[in-house]
Amino acid sequence: MLSDEFLLKLAGEYGTPLFVYDGDMVVERYKALFNYIPYPRLRIQYALKANYNPGLLGLLRNAGAGLDTVSPGEVELALRLGFPRERIIYTANNMTDAEFRAVRETGVVMNIGSLSRLAKVAREFPGSRICLRFNPDVCDGDSAGTMTGGDLTKFGILLDAVDEVCSLVRSGNLKVVGLHEHTGSGLQHTESVFRSMENLMRIATPENFPDLEFLDFGGGFKVPYKPDEKRVDYYAMGAEIVARFNAFCRGYGRELDMLFEPGKYMVAECGHLLVEVNTIKHNRTRTIAGCNSGFPQLIRPVMYGAYHHIRNLSNPSGAPQLYDVCGNICETGDRFAEQRMLPEIREYDILSIENAGAYCYSMGGVYNLRPMPPEVVVSNGRVIARRRGLSNAQLAGMILEEMES
Numbered sequence: 001m002l003s004d005e006f007l008l009k010l011a012g013e014y015g016t017p018l019f020v021y022d023g024d025m026v027v028e029r030y031k032a033l034f035n036y037i038p039y040p041r042l043r044i045q046y047a048l049k050a051n052y053n054p055g056l057l058g059l060l061r062n063a064g065a066g067l068d069t070v071s072p073g074e075v076e077l078a079l080r081l082g083f084p085r086e087r088i089i090y091t092a093n094n095m096t097d098a099e100f101r102a103v104r105e106t107g108v109v110m111n112i113g114s115l116s117r118l119a120k121v122a123r124e125f126p127g128s129r130i131c132l133r134f135n136p137d138v139c140d141g142d143s144a145g146t147m148t149g150g151d152l153t154k155f156g157i158l159l160d161a162v163d164e165v166c167s168l169v170r171s172g173n174l175k176v177v178g179l180h181e182h183t184g185s186g187l188q189h190t191e192s193v194f195r196s197m198e199n200l201m202r203i204a205t206p207e208n209f210p211d212l213e214f215l216d217f218g219g220g221f222k223v224p225y226k227p228d229e230k231r232v233d234y235y236a237m238g239a240e241i242v243a244r245f246n247a248f249c250r251g252y253g254r255e256l257d258m259l260f261e262p263g264k265y266m267v268a269e270c271g272h273l274l275v276e277v278n279t280i281k282h283n284r285t286r287t288i289a290g291c292n293s294g295f296p297q298l299i300r301p302v303m304y305g306a307y308h309h310i311r312n313l314s315n316p317s318g319a320p321q322l323y324d325v326c327g328n329i330c331e332t333g334d335r336f337a338e339q340r341m342l343p344e345i346r347e348y349d350i351l352s353i354e355n356a357g358a359y360c361y362s363m364g365g366v367y368n369l370r371p372m373p374p375e376v377v378v379s380n381g382r383v384i385a386r387r388r389g390l391s392n393a394q395l396a397g398m399i400l401e402e403m404e405s
């Protein structure tokens with residue numbers, strides 16, 4: 001945990017807005033999974049989409065993590081950072097032929113999530129080694145927008161289609177080395193993890209898929225976003241996972257690798273977005289604390305209605321008052337928090353928006369042409385990696401440079 005004094009020091013040194021990541025926490029999270037889930041052939045494929053900061057990725061690479069990637073750009077970054085190709089899985093959805101060919105060239109294993117793509121692979125690349133993504137038929141997640149199983153989602157192949165899958169696999173003499181499912185992000189019930197596992201394991205028979213090397217049960221491990229939210233008992237969950245997987249392996253006839261692809265669990269709590277309040281405004285019924293960042297830099301409250309805890313680092317013992325904490329973007333909905341009780345906020349106070357490590361910077365954009373903030377990664381009490389961020393002039397220059405005429 002980084003102290004408030006240290007966060008304030010970083011805000012002073014690098015300016016705000018600023019993303020700060022606790023790199024040691026990310027590595028601890030990674031290592032803890034091997035205690036929670038004591039299966040000797042466990043592999044953790046960090047979901048790169050959650051946070052692609054190269055400093056954090058370097059720490060995870062050195063710790064031995066693999067990666068779940070979802071675009072050719074992510075594969076490119078992973079390979080350039082030195083992740084071995086055999087530790088990377090490519091799980092794009094609605095991929096184009098060109099994307100498919102480009103990633104196939106890299107030797108990274110492709111996770112196929114539709115019958116139509118499977119048919120194309122069988123036709124064009126017979127003999128390929130592939131993984132198959134199924135829809136686990138379980139709905140869970142921390143909002144409707146993060147549930148990826150069940151009837152309303154675009155992801156994966158229906159479990160009911162397994163016979164059709166097997167005949168396509170035979171037609172292309174494909175080697176199915178892995179099966180995959182991902183139920184959702186921020187799973188609210190550990191029971192959902194077990195149900196999804198069981199649904200996938202039910203079709204993973206040696207008759208259907210004789211060449212399996214691994215089963216990949218996706219990500220979704222939840223962490224608290226509110227101070228009073230209970231932590232999941234990951235030891236109990238892990239013991240149940242191992243018992244069920246061992247039973248499956250006995251039935252399958254040999255031990256397989258067990259993969260998980262956590263994103264949020266690994267990086268959400270390591271991140272802080274430090275912002276400065278520049279305007280306090282009283283609008284009859286509301287007090288607005290206006291700050292120097294906005295929803296393109298941390299979109300989860302606007303996109304999912306997500307709660308992000310906010311702390312006033314500059315005045316932690318101020319008298320509590322109700323605030324709308326708003327950004328600097330030309331949109332009414334540009335709020336980090338609505339009617340939130342916070343210690344009195346004064347102009348120039350520094351706020352820390354918590355759990356800003358997952359799906360914040362990585363989901364960011366430059367709407368209103370405000371460049372994304374700099375990022376720093378901290379380890380052992382010092383900054384070990386820094387991403388400078390673009391100045392306004394550099395951002396304008398990049399836009400003009402991309403134009404052909």
Ligand SMILES: Cc1ncc(COP(=O)(O)O)c(C=O)c1O
Binds near residue numbers: 184220261
């Ligand atoms: C295929 C896949 N795997 C893993 C994840 C990571 O999920 P989380 O960050 O909730 O662990 C996602 C995110 O939605 C995903 O789509």
